[in-house]
Amino acid sequence: xxxxxxxxxxxxxxxxxxxxxDYQIILAETKxxxxxxxxxxxxxxxxxxxxxxLDIAEHDLGSKAHARPALAASIAIDNxxxxxxxxxxxxxxxxxxxxxxxxxxxxxxxxxxxxxxxxAMHKASVFLPEPPKxxxxxxxxxxxxxxxxxxxxxxxxxATHITADNITLQQSNGAIDKVICDGESLKADLYIDAxxxxxxxxxxxxxxxxxxxxxxNHLRITGGFDMLDHQSGMRLHxxxxxMERLFKLWPDREFAAVEIAEYNRLEASQSLxxxxxNLLLQQQTQGCSNTLARKIKLFETRGRIAIEDYExxxxxxxxxAFCAMGINAKNYDRLAHRINSDTLAQWIEQLQVAITNVIExxxxxx
Amino acid sequence: xxxxxxxxxxxNKDDMIENIVIVGGGTAGWMTAAGLSSMLGETGLKIxxxxxxxxxxxxxxxxxxxxxxFFNDSIGINEAEFMAATAATFKLGxxxxxxxxVGDSYIHPFGEFGLANDGVGFHHYWRSMMDDEATGxxxxxxxxxxASGMAKFKPPxxxxxxxxxxxxxxxxxxxxxxxxxxRKHGESRGVKRIExxxxxxxxxxxxxxxxxxxxxxGDIIRGDLFIDCTGFxxxxxxxxxxxxxxxxxxxxxxxxxxAAPCSSHGPLLPYTRATADTAGWRWRIPLQHRxxxxxxxxxxxxxxxxxxxxxxxxxxxxxxSEPRFLRFTTGKRKKLWNRNCISIGLSGGxxxxxxxxxxxxxxxxxxxxxxxxxxxxxxAIDRDEYNLLMDLEFERVRDFLIxxxxxxxxxxxxxWNYMRTMKIPDSLSEKMELFKARGRVAAYDRxxxxxxxxxxxxLGQRIIxxxxxxxxxxxxxxxxxxxxxxxxxxxxQSAQQMPSHADYIAQYCPSxxxx
Ligand SMILES: Cc1cc2nc3c(=O)[nH]c(=O)nc-3n(C[C@H](O)[C@H](O)[C@H](O)COP(=O)(O)OP(=O)(O)OC[C@H]3O[C@@H](n4cnc5c(N)ncnc54)[C@H](O)[C@@H]3O)c2cc1C
Numbered sequence: 001x002x003x004x005x006x007x008x009x010x011x012x013x014x015x016x017x018x019x020x021x022d023y024q025i026i027l028a029e030t031k032x033x034x035x036x037x038x039x040x041x042x043x044x045x046x047x048x049x050x051x052x053x054l055d056i057a058e059h060d061l062g063s064k065a066h067a068r069p070a071l072a073a074s075i076a077i078d079n080x081x082x083x084x085x086x087x088x089x090x091x092x093x094x095x096x097x098x099x100x101x102x103x104x105x106x107x108x109x110x111x112x113x114x115x116x117x118x119x120a121m122h123k124a125s126v127f128l129p130e131p132p133k134x135x136x137x138x139x140x141x142x143x144x145x146x147x148x149x150x151x152x153x154x155x156x157x158x159a160t161h162i163t164a165d166n167i168t169l170q171q172s173n174g175a176i177d178k179v180i181c182d183g184e185s186l187k188a189d190l191y192i193d194a195x196x197x198x199x200x201x202x203x204x205x206x207x208x209x210x211x212x213x214x215x216x217n218h219l220r221i222t223g224g225f226d227m228l229d230h231q232s233g234m235r236l237h238x239x240x241x242x243m244e245r246l247f248k249l250w251p252d253r254e255f256a257a258v259e260i261a262e263y264n265r266l267e268a269s270q271s272l273x274x275x276x277x278n279l280l281l282q283q284q285t286q287g288c289s290n291t292l293a294r295k296i297k298l299f300e301t302r303g304r305i306a307i308e309d310y311e312x313x314x315x316x317x318x319x320x321a322f323c324a325m326g327i328n329a330k331n332y333d334r335l336a337h338r339i340n341s342d343t344l345a346q347w348i349e350q351l352q353v354a355i356t357n358v359i360e361x362x363x364x365x366x
Numbered sequence: 367x368x369x370x371x372x373x374x375x376x377x378n379k380d381d382m383i384e385n386i387v388i389v390g391g392g393t394a395g396w397m398t399a400a401g402l403s404s405m406l407g408e409t410g411l412k413i414x415x416x417x418x419x420x421x422x423x424x425x426x427x428x429x430x431x432x433x434x435x436f437f438n439d440s441i442g443i444n445e446a447e448f449m450a451a452t453a454a455t456f457k458l459g460x461x462x463x464x465x466x467x468v469g470d471s472y473i474h475p476f477g478e479f480g481l482a483n484d485g486v487g488f489h490h491y492w493r494s495m496m497d498d499e500a501t502g503x504x505x506x507x508x509x510x511x512x513a514s515g516m517a518k519f520k521p522p523x524x525x526x527x528x529x530x531x532x533x534x535x536x537x538x539x540x541x542x543x544x545x546x547x548x549r550k551h552g553e554s555r556g557v558k559r560i561e562x563x564x565x566x567x568x569x570x571x572x573x574x575x576x577x578x579x580x581x582x583x584g585d586i587i588r589g590d591l592f593i594d595c596t597g598f599x600x601x602x603x604x605x606x607x608x609x610x611x612x613x614x615x616x617x618x619x620x621x622x623x624x625a626a627p628c629s630s631h632g633p634l635l636p637y638t639r640a641t642a643d644t645a646g647w648r649w650r651i652p653l654q655h656r657x658x659x660x661x662x663x664x665x666x667x668x669x670x671x672x673x674x675x676x677x678x679x680x681x682x683x684x685x686x687s688e689p690r691f692l693r694f695t696t697g698k699r700k701k702l703w704n705r706n707c708i709s710i711g712l713s714g715g716x717x718x719x720x721x722x723x724x725x726x727x728x729x730x731x732x733x734x735x736x737x738x739x740x741x742x743x744x745x746a747i748d749r750d751e752y753n754l755l756m757d758l759e760f761e762r763v764r765d766f767l768i769x770x771x772x773x774x775x776x777x778x779x780x781x782w783n784y785m786r787t788m789k790i791p792d793s794l795s796e797k798m799e800l801f802k803a804r805g806r807v808a809a810y811d812r813x814x815x816x817x818x819x820x821x822x823x824x825l826g827q828r829i830i831x832x833x834x835x836x837x838x839x840x841x842x843x844x845x846x847x848x849x850x851x852x853x854x855x856x857x858x859q860s861a862q863q864m865p866s867h868a869d870y871i872a873q874y875c876p877s878x879x880x881x
Contacts, residue, residue: 018840019840248809251836256803256804258796258806262800266809294751301747304751310809334382334383334741337410338406
């Protein structure tokens, strides 16, 4: 149920993963607004796995969803500020030591962001599908035009499709018995409720409590909590993760409570990380969760990134967010001292020059 | 000069940890010394290790997990040299005998079972066909298990398409030889060894940190950071800092062991055996020159004499030395890192040796110490993070161990009646319920044991899922049957083509101890 990416992506995903002879998928399409973005959505590099499952080739993304490669997600935050969360590493790790420590130790006068090739290319609006040999690595995602993307998903979802002005759910004992679409009853084994892409706007006669996205025979799919999710690529990522989780815990008609609990546990943990990042980006870190407070403390003291169970953001995304928020590492990892300081300073300088050269060459070709 | 360009960005010299003192020269002490000297020796860190030959080491701890290979590789140890020096053999898994029921046997392999199909785990297909006689045991779909049964060994392939890439291996080695081997390595990288008996620990009068340790001869050794590797004694963490200990004896009540080596007998097996007994279990660890044996038991349920007799009666070779008794309390230090002292090895805790996890936990302690290596002024933050992550490691290992005891149908002794019916941690009962429902393994990114390990123990101990993934039905039964038969054949043939474990060792890393 729904009409946005939150509905069409699960439909396409189920169609790709479940044989049509054995499973029927019905999409009850609601009317109205389909998204929360201004027409474009960000697909993180991990969406390549998703598109592989959906059998969507890159040229289709280009021609039908006007896909443009993206090397970072640009997020507008308050006060006209802009943050870019890169899809690539900061510099190059050496001898198992993360680059931010080496950079700090080297005393380089250049900002850390200049060592992120993905960020540099993003800022200069240039692109190479793969980083040149010996340069900091990255993986690209896309900017997609939302409407075109929905149409592409529709073409992949060989679902029976009905349209309704009004959808109501009939429940007994917490399970959905049927949905009524403009007076017509629909019965199914599993209901995916994606009518409300924006969780905050959820207002149905099924009560969802936080962390209980799956209850009995119905699963709620919410891509974006707010604008940040749309811009950071989390909207699509969330739906992708929800589908992957569902298929790992694929139910039968009895809907084992333990499997549902496991799904919700994973969902809750993922939401916690997303909330942490969003709070950080909104500078609402006062009284934040323990996980975020710990992350900030660890980064501030020595540039370390605490990675949790089911971490959803890359280290580079956290570094970018910390730096943009003015949270800088005061110190670095002692292991950096393994590398001779002169050698290191020279190497760091060469790396920066190499990155600048790549950008210049690509800009010249533009 | 540490940083020629920006003095403000460097670690202030005064803040730097310059002197580390490791007390204890067992496996934990020398692994720590070797690890730290390899990674930080060049950064000006001075490492001193104090040990006492008069006191000696615990001298058990012969079976390991695959992670140790990574540790050895990362500090530049040559595998064949190490194996020859410690009379080591390869280990592809652990055989558990009599655990689910008397007469049962299964292997927990260091590898995968079968091949997943479109996201549906292999064990679901196996479960769906389990009642068909032709299907056979799950073990028949694991290459390391089949190779173990044939006493064969070959290092895994790096070609991910090959069935030989589906397993990893660990070692079984002479516990008295690993520390001396690492000592050479550590000393060559600047570790200073002091022979002596520690008699006193001096604390800072204000902040309570350890400032120095004093030896029997009066020498005082100062340090910034102290590593307690004094084994069960915990002389620094408990003796001086009174850190406290979380006992897990209600879940893991075995508290004693009797160990006795015997001469080798039969083919050289590439696996450890753990045979459940009436009040604990017995280990059998084949080395190149002898077999290590022991009986881990609960003194609440059996006397020392009876435990010794059970061990000696079960030996398959001639007894080589007098049985030796050891006592322990399962659990862990309340804070593995307390003040400026980190407990690594038995001083930090012991969960009993059933899954060979102790040396792994030592390795984790060292890795995390390197990851969170402190300055004097960041100690508290690094310490909190270290403790948080290490506690999680210990707890997840604990749950996995409890599973072995609890998932049993044995009712032939008071010990098993207790284990079978005891209350287990919620974190474990939730995992078990999830598996029972439909063979799902709770997903965690952190923690030592991954999905195949849990599946091996659940199924090996008769926790058979009530159902399996619905999508299994998408493949016709006939096709599944064919697929299973083909896979079984492939595994068997691949194992047959491997050299014998004994031949491989004789050619690759023969120990002088054998001659
Ligand atoms: C029965 C049993 C079976 C085990 N099996 C396994 C297994 O299969 N796999 C596995 O991974 N682990 C196993 N373990 C655990 C393993 O033995 C230990 O983790 C490992 O040996 C490390 O021990 P350690 O170095 O902490 O302590 P120890 O070996 O006891 O070393 C302590 C050191 O401290 C020194 N010391 C003590 N007091 C003083 C003092 N006053 N002054 C100076 N020096 C002092 C000693 O001389 C010694 O060098 C087993 C343990 C037991 C009890």
